[in-house]
Amino acid sequence: TQHYRITLLSGDGIGPEIMAVAVDVLQVIGKQLDLTFAFQEALMGGAAIDAKGEPLPAETLELCKSSDAVLLAAIGGYKWDSLPRHLRPETGLLGLRAGLGLFANLRPAKILPQLVDASSLKREIVEGVDILVVRELTGGVYFGQPKGIFATETGEKRGVNTMAYTESEIDRIGRVGFETAQKRGKKLCSVDKANVLEVSQLWRDRITALAAEYPDVELSHMYVDNAAMQLVRYPKQFDTIVTSNLFGDILSDAAAMLTGSIGMLPSASLGASGPGVFEPVHGSAPDIAGQDKANPLAQILSAAMMLRYGLHQPTAADRLEQAVLTVLDQGKRTGDIMSDGMTLLGCRAMGDALIQAL
């Protein structure tokens, strides 16, 4: 028996509902494959602000550090949007990334054949799209110093952030990019703004140098503005994309929306060692919270990424992903992905269907 300690950060809005489904499903797959999970709950985001006065209490970070993997649902909501920056749910998320050293964020945008028509793009453009964005997650303009709002000589305010990368930061995420591409279509597109930014010039130089170590991967470079265009124009040209924190934030969301069903998309955030964090791309959807309407499938697919990348249990991951495809093939849908002739299920019922499929 393989034993794992999993920290659950259910967060806000629909978080607790979709997390409950993920836990049930993990228990079932654990029994099937002789894995046991010890789940420990911790507070983060709005829930932590309400209970403890801060979005990432020290004991939450400690619990995460001491576990084998962290499963996160969703954080945030209107309620906390006007608090000062250090008290916002997002600040907790940035603290978690920094605290666990999660420098590599993997964001798949894969069109499922069952849901092609959910896309706002034409079927022939999106059918078969399978992109993985590897986003740097602990550097760049998100964390660069100096930052703040300062007074200038003339007395007016100036807002400042610093977009910076060192060579070793670039190499570290670059390697994840190349290694991820090796396991996929062997095509890596590095996205930067090297025609304008020095930080991007260094990025491009290092990625180009690394390519010598990965002769089986076909490397290309693209400017970020062009990448945003090309994702819309002809997304099938992309296999794996590696890029900086801010560009990855924007492009992974654009890529996600090509699918038309962001209620289906998981993500993984990984460090050099220690536990990774696995979470859906969608938000906490406070408007439908507590109504058993949420789509738990991105949470399930996040649990699958946890099994694959965090716990190195590819068989369990495959089974979970297969179960998701099975319920879709059965025509089962939550409200966000509902279409004519399909069967509408609530969050819980979708979880039961998954367990059935397993």
Add this chain to the structure above:
Amino acid sequence: TQHYRITLLSGDGIGPEIMAVAVDVLQVIGKQLDLTFAFQEALMGGAAIDAKGEPLPAETLELCKSSDAVLLAAIGGYKWDSLPRHLRPETGLLGLRAGLGLFANLRPAKILPQLVDASSLKREIVEGVDILVVRELTGGVYFGQPKGIFATETGEKRGVNTMAYTESEIDRIGRVGFETAQKRGKKLCSVDKANVLEVSQLWRDRITALAAEYPDVELSHMYVDNAAMQLVRYPKQFDTIVTSNLFGDILSDAAAMLTGSIGMLPSASLGASGPGVFEPVHGSAPDIAGQDKANPLAQILSAAMMLRYGLHQPTAADRLEQAVLTVLDQGKRTGDIMSDGMTLLGCRAMGDALIQAL
């Protein structure tokens, strides 16, 4: 008779071909409306690098400053891509923007009914899309200091750029955003990343404060990652967007590509006073240069923006834009926008058709 001095920067690739068409068309409309144009050619981009060893010679900038408006075609090409940064065509463009103080960049992304099917998005999603992106053009991470590649204490290199805005820079572009929205659908969406970046927090605070002066404009705020998503999901929700230099670079290109025909899109770059620069969104397309295959319509629509925003001749602008619609209604197309049943024309012939339509 109204007399105007226009500096022509034909640049590289297809630049000279499409500029020649624009000049002919402007002469015709000038005769019709009693405007005379004195055109003066100047070197910029790759052409200037080849002839003068620098992408923006001082005499070019002087000539631009002394004119009523600058019409730019397209610059750049593979040939100059590996030169050091200060010798790249793009550096000339940044120098022109800074040198003329062109802080406001207007980038329309409008779907023409004749070309709806060119879009990679479904007809019902893009039909009627009419977005104007107001992009700040002389500040932010494009120009912020410090920037460069520096050695760290440990001896490794660190690439650094500074993303910064002062209150007055934000107010200046914010006003252009509100005033542009007033002349359009009266909806302004300000895009930032205020949940992470201090510079965006200051941006949001100032834009919010300005709103009091424009009670007829409905202001909303959106994070840049969400904006990239929403452009793909449901672009009709946008009317006017105001944003910073880098976000505007990315989002205006994504918005442009929604149309599927970037050979049709113009842009305007304006300062507080002095001449504006008017140019197509597309590049210099070196692969088809000199073959009479280029689409001159974005250049013509750029000339129309010059007439409207630079020379305050709305009647002339209207006529030019109408002529473009007329040739499209006649089924005339260049290769990039060709479809079944239409008549394929070269660059020159498209120019003749426009003159006919006028």
